[in-house]
Amino acid sequence: MSKFRVVGALVGAVAMVGLANSPASAGTDVTVYGPSVKNGCSYASAALFASYGETITVYDKCADGWSAVVKVDVAPYQSGGGYDFSVWNPNGAAGSPVVSNRSYAEGTGVCMQAGVGESSSGEWGYWGYWSCGTA
Template sequence: MNKFRAGGIVVAAAALVALANSPALAGTNATSWGQSKKETCSASSVGTFEAEGEWFHVKDVCEDHMSAVIKVDVAPYKSDGGYDFTIWNPGGNGTTKSVNKKYDEGTGVCIQAGLGEYSSGEWGLWGAWSCGKA
């Protein structure tokens, strides 16, 4: 094998490794835990953003007769506590609601989990915001 062909193979392999490790190709997941009003539960809800496929999941993790909810803020981010939309899971303890969206690669997505009364829309006990990228 001549040295130019061998050198070309090494350069091509290095380029593929660099491309595979490129941040533009790798999304970042996000997870937020809602606070609980019940002493026996460490959290009321858990919200996740799954970068691969742009899936949102809202799981109710406490039998507190409240619904799980997440706020979602997609870049460009809103100021003053704003957000783009909410996802409610009124199904009760142990249930998960999943919603699929479509975003351009590299789009920032932040979520914040909490609990609420689905029928009235009242909510609170928010966990920390957690951010990822599509």
């Protein structure tokens, strides 16, 4: 075997080992906010989709008597304002965030919209903008 073939094979083998040991590519995180219904609060609610670990965390950002809620639409997306599921945080502004663990294929789109409501009755509203990330 010539020197060039040996060097070429060695470079190819090192590149393959490097690819095998590299982490999977990360997706795109997204944070959404629900508008405040109370003076003195910037936002009533917030939700974060973390692509690494694929978690949705819902925060109640204002002591306004309402629970935080987020609508989640996962690709393939629903039409006509539809969504796949919602996550509520009824813990109040002083309470802890609610974390929902999920599992999606790499590259799957995840869109969210934060708002407020009454978790016991399911009544909700005051929605912020939809925003999307990827797993």
